[in-house]
Amino acid sequence: MISRRQKILEDRQAIVGRLNAGENSLTIPDDLISEIFLRLPVKCIARCRCLSKLWASIINRQDFTDRYLKISSTRPRLLFVFHESRKVFFFSAPQNQEDDNSSPTTSSYHMSFPVDYVEGICSPISGLVCVNNKQILKGRRTPVIVSTICNPSTGQSFTLPRMKTRKKKPDARSFFGYDPVEKQYKVLSMTFADDATEHQVLTLQTGKLSWRMIECGVPHHPGSNSNSVCINGVLYYKTLYGEHIIASFDVRSEKFSFIKVKGPFIHALYPTTVLINFNGKLASISPSGYYLFSKESTSLEMWVLDDIEKEEWSKHIYKLPPTWGKVVGDAILPCSKVTASNEIVLSEYRLRSPFYVFFYSLERGTIRRVEIQGMEAFTHSKVYPFVDHVEDVKRMKGV
Known part of the structure; x- marks a missing residue:
């Protein structure tokens, strides 16, 4: 036994x-x-x-990657991008905080890659970021403007092919869009010189990447401070043109249309205003009577495009709370973006220690300040903040 x-x-x-x-x-x-x-x-x-x-x-x-992205969208993050020592660095921090007096939060470092100069950074789409920058490419002595696509979550990046152009020494701007129907990412780029503009499109896909020239019946090019926003497959950006217009580009059909901005809504095109996605509609925000927010600000103005075909806008004024001046202090703040939960996010142009991000709730009328730690080594660098960033673990093919 x-x-x-x-x-x-x-x-x-x-x-x-x-x-x-x-x-x-x-x-x-x-x-x-x-x-x-x-x-x-x-x-x-x-x-x-x-x-x-x-x-x-x-x-x-x-x-798996689709499920991870869906879960990540329920815990959005703030993304911080800045240029220092001929590199672009990416950090992120939790976006949602429960109380109005939030404790400091620590940012996480993701990746970096070399550049000579940052021309602009497009808002992230489903975890991918498009950086317009100058680089000295192989076989060349002087830097050229190129676009680099990167995924901060995986640390991958790749530079798009250089655009072919008939212009001599052209300037260039690129915007990043996404077609939710065909599930395709596209880059819209414009090269312009001597008041003439060429428009080209590149689709991110497997295999060889190449630019395609497309036609636009209205000569235009974006302003130097023009940001872009992609809403339901349509890319919007402010333009320099004889009239006050906003260009819209349908990412799927690759067709342009233009929205005239009239009367009091001209403020929506001010250089310091930012185009945003407000509950699925194109909108713009600025402080009442000023170009930038400060402790002297008492209210903010929002212009919402209610009807695209009729070009009808509505104006909304939100009064800032009595605690605004005390919370903001001596900070001078441009508007960054608005989150999916209708919180306006503001931060300064450059990193300083301590570095704060401010959240103004349109629904509650409250203001809160969150200290972001972990980026002190880059104090005084220009920072590009973005909201509702999601982490995508899908590896980019062909990199």
């Missing part, structure tokens, strides 16, 4: 023997591994991808 103790010892020795022989009797199902990975932060996902071929195959599956 074998005792219970002896049975346990024999079972233990058998298990150890199988493990030493390379056998694993405790295999974890792939679906369970996938569920565990969905709960890990993006940096852990990167490590897991490198530790095991099986794990990498699970993480690289389309169904």
Whole structure:
């Protein structure tokens, strides 16, 4: 008769023997591994991808990356991009805070890549960022304007092919858009010189990337401070033209149209105003009577495009709370963006220590300030802040 103790010892020795022989009797199902990975932060996902071929195959599956992106959209982050020592750096920090007097939050470093000069940065779309920059390409002595696509979550980046142009020493601007129907990312770029503009489009896809020339019946080009916003597959940006207009570009059909801005809504085109997505509508925000927000500001004005075809706008005024001046202090603030939860986000042009981000709730009429730590080494660098950034663990093909 074998005792219970002896049975346990024999079972233990058998298990150890199988493990030493390379056998694993405790295999974890792939679906369970996938569920565990969905709960890990993006940096852990990167490590897991490198530790095991099986794990990498699970993480690289389309169904996994789609689910991870969907979960990430429920926990949006602030993305900070800045240029220092001929490199572009990417940091992010949690966006949502529960109370009005939020404690400091620590930013996370993601990646960097070399550039000579940053021309502009497009708002992130589903985790991807388009950086317009100057680089000295192979075989050239002087820098040229190029666009670099990067995914801060995976640390990948690649530079798009240089555009071919008939212009001599042209200037160039590029915008980043997404077609939710065909699920395609596209870059719209304009080269202009001597009041003439060429428009080109590149689709991000597998295989060789190339620019296609497209026609535009209205000669125009974006202003130097023009930002862009992509809403439901339509890209909007402010233009320099004889009339006050906003250009709209349908990412799927690759067709242009133009929105005239008249009367009191001309403020929507001021250089310091920012085009935003307000509940699915194109809108613009600025402080009442000023170009930038400060402790002297008492209210803000929002212009919302209610009907695109009729070019009808509405004006909304929001009174800032009595605590505004005390919370803002000596900061001079441009409007960054508005979050999906209708909070206007403001931060200064340059990093300083301490560095604060301000959140004004349009629904509650409250103002809160959050200190962002972890970027003190880059104090005085120009910072580009973005809201509602999501982490996408999908690797870019062909990089």
